[in-house]
Amino acid sequence: MAEELAINGGPRTAEESFPSTGNASGRDLGEEEIALVSEVIRSGRMFRYSGSMVGQFEKEYAEYLGIEYVLAVTSGTASLHTAVAALELNPGDEIITSPISDMGTYIGIVQSCCIPIFADCDPLTLNMNPESIEKQITDRTRAILVVHLFGQPCRMDEIMDIAKRHDLYVIEDCAQAHGATYDGQQVGTFGDIGCFSLQQSKQITAGDGGIIATAREEFHARARDFHDKYYDRTGRSQDRSGVARIGINYRMNEVTGAVALAQTRKLKSILERRRASAERLVELIEQIDGINGPHIYPNTTDHSWWRFTFSIDQEALGVDNETFAKAIRAEGLPFGLGYVGNLMVGTKCLVDHVAYGDSKFPWEPPYGRDPEYDEADYPGAAWGESNLFTHAWTEGHTVEHAELIAQGLRKVADYYRSKK
Numbered sequence: 001m002a003e004e005l006a007i008n009g010g011p012r013t014a015e016e017s018f019p020s021t022g023n024a025s026g027r028d029l030g031e032e033e034i035a036l037v038s039e040v041i042r043s044g045r046m047f048r049y050s051g052s053m054v055g056q057f058e059k060e061y062a063e064y065l066g067i068e069y070v071l072a073v074t075s076g077t078a079s080l081h082t083a084v085a086a087l088e089l090n091p092g093d094e095i096i097t098s099p100i101s102d103m104g105t106y107i108g109i110v111q112s113c114c115i116p117i118f119a120d121c122d123p124l125t126l127n128m129n130p131e132s133i134e135k136q137i138t139d140r141t142r143a144i145l146v147v148h149l150f151g152q153p154c155r156m157d158e159i160m161d162i163a164k165r166h167d168l169y170v171i172e173d174c175a176q177a178h179g180a181t182y183d184g185q186q187v188g189t190f191g192d193i194g195c196f197s198l199q200q201s202k203q204i205t206a207g208d209g210g211i212i213a214t215a216r217e218e219f220h221a222r223a224r225d226f227h228d229k230y231y232d233r234t235g236r237s238q239d240r241s242g243v244a245r246i247g248i249n250y251r252m253n254e255v256t257g258a259v260a261l262a263q264t265r266k267l268k269s270i271l272e273r274r275r276a277s278a279e280r281l282v283e284l285i286e287q288i289d290g291i292n293g294p295h296i297y298p299n300t301t302d303h304s305w306w307r308f309t310f311s312i313d314q315e316a317l318g319v320d321n322e323t324f325a326k327a328i329r330a331e332g333l334p335f336g337l338g339y340v341g342n343l344m345v346g347t348k349c350l351v352d353h354v355a356y357g358d359s360k361f362p363w364e365p366p367y368g369r370d371p372e373y374d375e376a377d378y379p380g381a382a383w384g385e386s387n388l389f390t391h392a393w394t395e396g397h398t399v400e401h402a403e404l405i406a407q408g409l410r411k412v413a414d415y416y417r418s419k420k
């Protein structure tokens with residue numbers, strides 16, 4: 001007989017809560033960070049161009065990634081804005097991106113007066129689908145901004161091939177994918193510029209922070225100038241009459257740099273812990289009839305497990321997603337349905353084209369065309385949003401946590417299958 005579910009008054013599978021990225025339970029923050037932060041404070045050098053922590057962080061992250069240039073900024077959103085700015089595009093130019101991501105993916109496009117155009121996603125991964133990207137290319141397209149969602153790389157071989165054939169820049173949004181590799185290559189090193197986030201929920205964190213990585217000296221120089229008001233830091237001149245462009249201030253401070261540096265030194269070990277527990281869960285889910293574990297591309301060499309995903313075969317289990325979601329929550333399993341709850345392409349400001357005053361700039365002529373954004377045009381992304389169960393994985397998750405999750409999933413799956 002199937003075990004009684006917690007939702008029907010039976011015993012819960014998990015009595016204790018799982019580690020969370022929101023607090024110390026799922027974060028590797030400790031003495032190393034405290035020591036470097038103390039060093040900064042004792043030195044009295046809080047500004048990146050007075051101290052050395054941010055510079056050292058940039059150097060060590062560049063070594064980790066195996067790329068020439070890394071620039072630290074204040075957030076993932078800032079890194080994407082700076083990356084788009086570094087391309088020096090014109091108002092109304094189009095950038096193809098994902099219909100499901102964080103707002104930070106889109107803000108830099110529109111703040112650079114460019115227009116986001118959306119490609120559909122692979123429903124099983126919510127990563128952008130290369131065939132759909134190619135269909136969205138127009139004579140105004142200048143770049144593809146790929147989003148490596150949940151810690152798995154997009155299909156970069158195919159995407160880079162499309163970019164090459166159509167002469168497009170590629171920016172990689174790796175906010176959720178520190179350390180992920182495809183065909184053995186780190187995300188953030190395929191395209192022209194890679195962007196990372198150090199926000200609280202990411203594989204490594206400084207609370208907030210961002211990284212821009214590039215192999216191209218001219219993009220690095222433009223990004224560095226843009227993020228620092230186009231000031232000349234060489235010390236050659238105090239004269240600011242020659243400031244060449246309107247930039248911004250996205251400079252990382254030394255305290256943040258100290259935490260980011262300590263976290264970078266732990267990145268390999270953090271990813272190993274995430275992988276050991278997540279891969280155990282993949283293995284166990286494979287043995288449960290009616291539950292499909294995360295879809296991993298054959299060329300994904302390292303998933304970096306920002307979120308763990310699975311879907312259920314509703315017909316085989318005789319249960320709908322919503323009922324299954326309630327039952328596993330009652331068991332104490334932390335998974336919820338979907339990612340952000342809607343497709344970002346359907347967000348009010350994007351649909352209504354609201355960025356600058358009461359104009360529709362840059363979406364309106366003479367700068368750009370006026371594309372209509374409709375969630376119905378993205379069935380792959382919509383399927384994933386309403387059918388993928390997701391949970392924020394952390395380095396605090398152990399193999400035992402994975403085994404407990406699998407036990408609860410099996411219990412719920414067996415129960416509904418037996419009631420069919």
Ligand SMILES: Cc1ncc(COP(=O)(O)O)c(C=O)c1O
Pocket residue numbers: 075076077078101102103104105147173175176197198199208209210
């Ligand atoms: C895919 C993606 N892009 C961009 C961002 C923006 O990063 P941040 O929150 O550091 O500005 C995030 C973070 O939430 C993200 O998940």
